[in-house]
Amino acid sequence: MVTVQEAKQRVAAHTKLLPVQVRDLSAASGFVLAEDIAAPISLPTFRQSSMDGYAILHTDVVEKGIVLSIRGESRAGQAQVPALHPGQACRIFTGAPVPEGATAVIMQEHTSAVNGKVTLQEFPVPDGKNIRRVGQQIREGEVALKAGTRLSPGAIGFLRGLNVQQVTVYRKPRVAMLLTGDELLQPGELLVPGKIYESNSGMVVAALAREGVTEVALSYTQDDSRSTIEALEKLTKDFDLVLINGGISVGDYDYVGQALGEIGAETIFYKVKQKPGKPLLFARKDTTLYFALPGNPASTLVCFYEYVLPAVRMMSGFPDPFVRKIRMPVKNPYSFDGDRDEFLKAYVEGEYVIPLEGQESFALRSFAAANALIYLPAEQNTVQAGELVEVHLLPD
Ligand SMILES: Nc1nc2c(c(=O)[nH]1)N[C@H]1C(S)=C(S)[C@@H](COP(=O)(O)OP(=O)(O)OC[C@H]3O[C@@H](n4cnc5c(N)ncnc54)[C@H](O)[C@@H]3O)O[C@H]1N2
Numbered sequence: 001m002v003t004v005q006e007a008k009q010r011v012a013a014h015t016k017l018l019p020v021q022v023r024d025l026s027a028a029s030g031f032v033l034a035e036d037i038a039a040p041i042s043l044p045t046f047r048q049s050s051m052d053g054y055a056i057l058h059t060d061v062v063e064k065g066i067v068l069s070i071r072g073e074s075r076a077g078q079a080q081v082p083a084l085h086p087g088q089a090c091r092i093f094t095g096a097p098v099p100e101g102a103t104a105v106i107m108q109e110h111t112s113a114v115n116g117k118v119t120l121q122e123f124p125v126p127d128g129k130n131i132r133r134v135g136q137q138i139r140e141g142e143v144a145l146k147a148g149t150r151l152s153p154g155a156i157g158f159l160r161g162l163n164v165q166q167v168t169v170y171r172k173p174r175v176a177m178l179l180t181g182d183e184l185l186q187p188g189e190l191l192v193p194g195k196i197y198e199s200n201s202g203m204v205v206a207a208l209a210r211e212g213v214t215e216v217a218l219s220y221t222q223d224d225s226r227s228t229i230e231a232l233e234k235l236t237k238d239f240d241l242v243l244i245n246g247g248i249s250v251g252d253y254d255y256v257g258q259a260l261g262e263i264g265a266e267t268i269f270y271k272v273k274q275k276p277g278k279p280l281l282f283a284r285k286d287t288t289l290y291f292a293l294p295g296n297p298a299s300t301l302v303c304f305y306e307y308v309l310p311a312v313r314m315m316s317g318f319p320d321p322f323v324r325k326i327r328m329p330v331k332n333p334y335s336f337d338g339d340r341d342e343f344l345k346a347y348v349e350g351e352y353v354i355p356l357e358g359q360e361s362f363a364l365r366s367f368a369a370a371n372a373l374i375y376l377p378a379e380q381n382t383v384q385a386g387e388l389v390e391v392h393l394l395p396d
């Protein structure tokens, strides 16, 4: 049995970055850049107006009420704009090229135009006012995004604006999941005595999809040694990550630990001093990592968020792979017995975190309402209302 901290360290120590791949930017959201990206162009590429109004020479504005003659127009997308001379103003719109010679744009609301003349109500007008400079955002050749950046929607938009079409990123793991249990029913099957509807594959598939892992090879096995070994043998080569669910405790029909030994996987740890999820096993064979997740549904999901998700993120190049931790005051007092650290299904509401009813590891009802886990080390087994606790925010 290892501590939570030791288990996390061992996961980190045995999880390697996956090879890089080139992806179209349109299919790279959520991936992590493996190389710096240099800006192929400057942004803006030309001087642009940031307002609808009039391009002028700021030096013309020596007092309030100056009148200039309107010469021409510049609209967004226009290629040629005549140069501006002292005493002139050019009608201009947001995003349009600023004529050569102009040094400022006065917003329309600060002007009045009549009969080809415009009166400016603003004084003084600083040099460069309402003009986006060439390269103000980024200059050609500068590093636009560094290796290790996760491609957020903002990053994708930024790269699109730079006309970057392909990116080199770390690939995401190829994942298989093996569900064990004689009691498991597929959706829609007839409910017969002793059976349950299988919940854990759908849950893990949904959680993986949020990490950008959209394909999971699912397979099922009965609780017997031979079929468990055979099922695992099929999953070695083609996958970076194999998740096994159930059959990892000490019962007479729990064959997963033994089967992993039979296929030559090396156990890196078995059992973590935590609740739920004590019988978690982590193993490795060649470049494939195996997590045997305890079958109790809440144990499966806690182990997923605390260990599997960080491993997926580490493989895909995330610099900060663990779920986000903050310290918050707990709304209600809470206490527990036992010598294992606890992960409590919880709800963050405003400035407080609330431990939810129904913490048993068979129960997903509380998980369905949770947006966080409270991590309480065994030493902190009694907390008072208002006491600060460590909160792990679940990904949205
Ligand atoms: N004598 C002991 N018994 C148990 C111990 C122990 O230390 N000594 N540990 C308990 C803990 S803690 C956990 S957690 C469970 C883990 O059990 P397994 O990983 O072997 O899982 P199973 O026995 O196969 O199933 C447990 C539970 O979960 C249900 N289950 C399994 N798979 C699914 C699924 N895909 N979807 C929905 N529900 C599933 C299964 O029906 C059982 O109710 O062991 C304790 N026992």
Ligand code: MOO
Binding pocket: 274, 275, 276, 277, 278, 279, 294, 296, 298, 299, 361, 362
């Ligand atoms: O560790 Mo188990 O998940 O407590 O039921």
